Amino acid sequence: MSSAFDDFELKGHKLENRFVVAPMTRTSADKKGKPTELMGEYYERFAKGGWSMIISEGVYTDRQASQGYENQPGITDAPQTDAWKEIVERVHKHDCKFIMQLMHAGAQFQHNEYTDTPIAPSEVKPKGEPLDLYGKTDGWPEVKAMDETDFDAVMNGFVGAVNRAKEAGFDGVELHAANGYLLNEFLSDYFNQRPDQWGGDMAKRMHFLELVVKAAKSAAGDDFIVGVRLSQITVTDSDYQWPEGEDAMIKVVKAMEKAGVDYIHTTDTDVMRKPFKGGSNKSLGDIVQEFSDIPLIVNGGISEKNYEHVAGHYPNALLAMAKTSLANPDFPIRIKSSEPIRQLDFAMLQPTATLENEWKWRDENDAHIELD
Template sequence: MWNNLFSNFQLGGLDLPNRAVLAPMTRTSAELSGKANEKMARYYARFAKGGIGLVITEGLYPNHVNSRSYNYQPGIADEDQAASWQPVIEAVHREGGKVIAQLMHAGALVQHNDFTAIAPSAVQPVGELLKEHGGSGEFATPREMTKEDIQIAIDSFAQAAVRAKKVGFDGVEVHGANGYLLDQFVTDYTNQRTDEYGGSTENRIRLTVEVLHAIRSAVGPNYIVGVRISQGKVNDFHHKWANGEKDAQTIFEQLAEASPTYIHTTEYKAFAPAFANTQFTLAELAKRYSHLPVIANGKLGDPEKAESLLADGAANMIAIGREALVNPDWVNKIKEGRALNVFCHQSLEPIATLREEEYA
């Protein structure tokens, strides 16, 4: 019944036992210093123990200057932060899993007052700060980035990727989705620049492409480098690209030229058409125009939906988020025919604050 979901997959140099991926999810459970801790090692290892072949971490900020979004967000901005991830990596590996570090620059979506946020343009983010991560009220208006700021951001992504490789991560994923810095450049209303990083869709995806090129140059041709892309954002859930499939073609073709190992698309419903005038999902469009392996994320905790998406060739792997929080053994439960726990928002807090023995 699960011929596709539980089949092996070769993602670059990683031989994975199945097509199930743990989606990156903000947990804000690191030390205030940005270092990973023992609780996080137990947390991530649970998913590998439960059968998920590939774990993608929450977003790690790449520099101390202006990239951190949340208090208690983990970082990989220096050697000490990177070294703190070794026990996490080892814990996942002991359980037979692989683990990829997601690299995330907040841009304008900053939920503290430790520095002035930067963004493509001085445009106040829509929506309000995220209460579940300690915020309240409106976002501050960011400072427009200079060319020097842009180069610093590119370099910080590349240096973070080098640290991730050195410390033992199996790969990195560039967070170009969900309204954070790279997505702010892609989004028309947050990017009002008139230079080579603004205006056309090709210009607006340029920074993400340059980040991928810089990382690939720094880590070499064989290291796993992915990129996550979305239309919706944490502060603008329903956003769609203005030019529909034409924008998708430009974005995915340009990303492919930067030689990532895979593209990771995330939508509210990964199995739904990406635009009103097309039958194709965002994952399908990513495959069509990039010719790269694609991870799809979005309401795929139902194994029948996940299997169907894979069987149709719409994606190569599926990423599970909130359903994995209440079913860290999602893969093993499905294999054994056991019932899945049903996700509800009230179940988030117990998962985030599990006692030590509950991580065993």
């Protein structure tokens, strides 16, 4: 029986267990996208808390249209890169791996220091309303459909970001192709209505992602990890389904394997959910396990109640947790020593998900975590 406390090898990197902190946007960098000292404290706390790997919040990749939120960190210049370097050192001190999530906002665009106009596959706004959690904005702005210059800028942004993440000392990057951000929008027949070579059936809709993966891989070189995060659902549309059902996921997974990705990270409302149109009995993670040999990270609703079951169902997967890790930055240590597990109090993230608000909540609730 495989245990969540088993060690795990990811592209030659030895992980001490299978517990991973899932990416979480905290909008706590400075105005210029430079990470802060408090962010270092935040990430180091997970590393001290026994997680074998942390995936950072979504980090913007270029100075055109990739930033989506105010105070989102970037990886576009030397000051940002140097500030990340210090955070990486703090995490690595505790033998914890650190992956930077690279995120282009696409149409999910609430604030950008460099432009007022989002770019996306087509002139399509997200469903629903912007997320107050990341800063209040009134409605979604009008979207520009990407032209060839935009394709080049996005691609250069991702490649430059891979190089800088490497320079900062990260163990790898995760290309964010989930939750309705740009790379995910290409996969979606709601967002991607292009009549050209970038739109149509899944083979065409996934082509841009394939090219970005290949470019990232060639910038990464031999040891640096390049993963991809995938979902069907988006942050404002938890019902979205690809029209081709499970065949769409099978196609994407096979293409990702061919392009050389080092892991696939699936995310859904629940890690066991069978989300496909047409009544498949498989989850996103099941498809990766069945149709490829790519290492898997699964995410969605993992907690102290089900982690053992999830570890058994996905024997070759890492288990990524967002809300559970926020409530318990020392979750692996707590489980090992049978200490109580806390439930997330959403008041911690109000009125926005900044670290400052979390720290204030911890002061008021006597809930600071001492890990020394």
